[in-house]
Each structure stands twice: as C-alpha cells, then as structure tokens.
Amino acid sequence: MNDINFDEKHISVLLDELVDSIKIFENKKNIIVDCTLGMWWHAIKIIEKMNQGDTFIWFDADTRNLKLARVRLEQANSDNKVEIILIHSNFVNLQEELDKVWIQKITWIYYDLWLSSLHVDEADRWFSFKLDGPLDMRFDTESSHPASFIVNKYTKDNLIKIFKEYGEEPMSKKIAEFIAKRRKIQKFETTKDLADLIGEASGNPKSKNRIFQALRIETNHELDYAKKSIEDAIQLLEVWWHIFVISFHSLEDRITKQTFKKETRDCICSDIICTCHHVKSLKLLNKKPILPTEEEIKRNPRSRSAKARWAEKI
Numbered sequence: 001m002n003d004i005n006f007d008e009k010h011i012s013v014l015l016d017e018l019v020d021s022i023k024i025f026e027n028k029k030n031i032i033v034d035c036t037l038g039m040w041w042h043a044i045k046i047i048e049k050m051n052q053g054d055t056f057i058w059f060d061a062d063t064r065n066l067k068l069a070r071v072r073l074e075q076a077n078s079d080n081k082v083e084i085i086l087i088h089s090n091f092v093n094l095q096e097e098l099d100k101v102w103i104q105k106i107t108w109i110y111y112d113l114w115l116s117s118l119h120v121d122e123a124d125r126w127f128s129f130k131l132d133g134p135l136d137m138r139f140d141t142e143s144s145h146p147a148s149f150i151v152n153k154y155t156k157d158n159l160i161k162i163f164k165e166y167g168e169e170p171m172s173k174k175i176a177e178f179i180a181k182r183r184k185i186q187k188f189e190t191t192k193d194l195a196d197l198i199g200e201a202s203g204n205p206k207s208k209n210r211i212f213q214a215l216r217i218e219t220n221h222e223l224d225y226a227k228k229s230i231e232d233a234i235q236l237l238e239v240w241w242h243i244f245v246i247s248f249h250s251l252e253d254r255i256t257k258q259t260f261k262k263e264t265r266d267c268i269c270s271d272i273i274c275t276c277h278h279v280k281s282l283k284l285l286n287k288k289p290i291l292p293t294e295e296e297i298k299r300n301p302r303s304r305s306a307k308a309r310w311a312e313k314i
Ligand SMILES: C[S@@+](CC[C@H](N)C(=O)[O-])C[C@H]1O[C@@H](n2cnc3c(N)ncnc32)[C@H](O)[C@@H]1O
Pocket: 010, 011, 012, 013, 035, 036, 037, 038, 039, 040, 041, 042, 043, 059, 060, 061, 062, 065, 089, 090, 091, 092, 112, 113, 114, 115, 116, 117, 139, 225
C-alpha cells in the first residue's frame, strides 16, 4: 500500500464548480462542513480560500480514507490557518457529532456522495465485481453488516425488492432465485463468487453492475442516511448560507432533489386547509443540476454521471 500514489488515485469531480460556489466572508467566522472528505482535493482547494480562524469540519465513515487525508490536509494547513476537526463517523450522525464539538450553526456544507475511485479500484475495498475480494462493501468496516450478510440471509423476496429498487435490475427475480438456491449449498463470501453467479443467472453484463450497486446501497443505508443527513444539514445552516450536494446516481440525486424541493414549499400536506404548518427554508440556486463540462468528462470519464444541486437557506 505504501507504493501507491494516493494523490493520483481519485480525481475530484466538479471541483471548480464546488469551490467557486463557496463564498468566504471576511468579517465572520466561516464554519464549513465536508461530509465526505475522501481523497481530499475539494478540501485542499477550500482551505486555500478560508481565513485565519475559520473552522473546517471533515466527516468520513472510512477510517483509511480519513487517515490518508489527515496527513495531506495537515500539510495543506501547516500554518494552522484553519481550525480542523476530523470526525470518523457516518454523516447520518451529523447533528450529534456537531453537538459533541459544540457547533450549533454552520455556514457551508457539502456532500460528494459515496465512492472514491480508491474504493472502486482496490479489491480489498470490496466494491467492484471486476476484482476479487471479500463481499463486504461497508464504508465503515466497524459498523452494521457486510454485503455477504444480505446475500446469505435476506429472504428471496427481500433480495428481489432491493435489486429492483436500488439496482433497477430487470432480472431481479431470476437472480434472487439463483442466489437462494446456491446459498443452500455454499454461502457467498467473495465478490467474484457472486459476480459469477449473476453472470450465470443473467446473460446481460450490466446486471453485475446493477446488483452490486443495489447491495452497496442496502449495506450502507445510503438513501435513508443521505435524506436524514441533508435534512439535518438544512436545519444547521445559518440563513443565507449554502448546501451543495454532488451525486452519481439518479436515485441519490432524486433524494437531494426531493428533499430540497420539500424545503422550498410553505405547505407539504395535501389538506385543503394546511395542517402541516411547514415553513419553507430553502431557495434553489440552480434549477437544473450542475453537470461536468465536456472537458472534465474527457479528462475524467468517471465524472460523466455526476450531478450537483445547490441551495441557500432562507
Ligand atoms: C467521492 S469520495 C469524496 C471525494 C472528495 N470530495 C475529494 O475531493 O477527493 C466519498 C467519500 O465519502 C465517504 N463516505 C461515503 N459514505 C459516507 C457516509 N455515509 N458518511 C461519511 N462518509 C461517507 C467515503 O468513504 C469516501 O471517502
């Protein structure tokens, strides 16, 4: 692992778009939260913009990414210009974790959802069907169950449901049936083992990608956790300050879009006379999602599915 040049392992997406969106105020303490620190590039560029005495809080659920990033970021902040708080936690715990460090209000928050390229490219990080490794897929290996638990223990009907909902896989039923039959003889332990079986059940090479995605989403409770965290983030933001969310998949983007949309309305119930008394708290800063430029896609083909949404607390 020491031979790897981690600086080159992940290319940040929508780097300029995110960094340019951040306004730093001179006569105010800026408190910025990066909910998905990952491979640090966004964070390094943002440190450059920040003022002496500002606070930058970094979350990552993955201990290894956090350790790697700490070294790089301490170099970038060697003059201790910015107060840095590193939090090893899932961003679903945003509110509780900020309470622990006595932060009640924040001025900027952003998410760059889910996988870094490091996760995809290394077998021991368990996310790719192209490499063989343990069937785990957790960002935080100390939390919840690995993906093998889902594959070996969930009922067939539950597997069909998650494959359909989170993978949008047309062959969900057949693949779940193959899994249910095979696991009676031998449990699934590795990514290759599962990928081979998906290959047998479905002739479509895209099925592997879709089933692995569904398992990753279920293993990490990605959609529920993102929704809760984004809702909490909006509460934590000071008025006039911003939230920026980058996602890579239509399901993730839908969560952001719906959560933002709900917060731009004064009533969210369908009663003739409003009984929910919901008060809007956001203004959208981009009607259409922000997309990578053609030049960025050429430089980094993985960025092609990225979409960002940006909103201001009102
Ligand atoms: C796409 S990478 C972030 C890349 C980073 N913005 C950059 O510029 O290099 C996403 C990171 O978020 C972390 N992550 C994923 N889900 C998380 C969660 N629920 N809570 C906290 N961190 C999470 C992953 O471990 C990964 O390191």
